[in-house]
Amino acid sequence: MTAYWLALVDVDDEAAYKEYAQRAPAAIEAYGGRVLARGGRRVGLEGAEPPGRVVIIEFDSVEQAEACFNSPEYQAARALRSDAADARFMIVEGLQ
Template identity: 35%
Template structure:
């Protein structure tokens, strides 16, 4: 069953975050993933949720998404993201 990874990001170092973006795409693709949403404009329809940046990824399965997240290839990008931003990330089965 497909899986979605939802990421809310607050960027505090935009230059460094650009380095993350360059490394993250090949890592995502290496695990069969693709970007569904990558930093597009958001509009809250309910509540006070107003993310600075929202990213949605799709993977073939939850297992594959976890393999990507824990992979050596993504760890390099992830460490840059940790330096350039703070955020929240979750994985959920899709329908």
């Protein structure tokens, strides 16, 4: 069953975030991740103002999505992001 990374990101340091954005895709692709949405236009419809960036990445399973997030490759990229942005990440299981 598919699973999705859903990331809500507010970038504080554009230059440092750019380094993360250059390194993360290789780790995501290595685990079969497919980027469906990254940045782009957001339209708030209800509730709090949307974050600066919304990212959606599809994986073949929750296990694959978790393995990617916990991988040494992604964690190295994540270390760059942690100082550059405030981010909330979650995995959401898709429908059968």
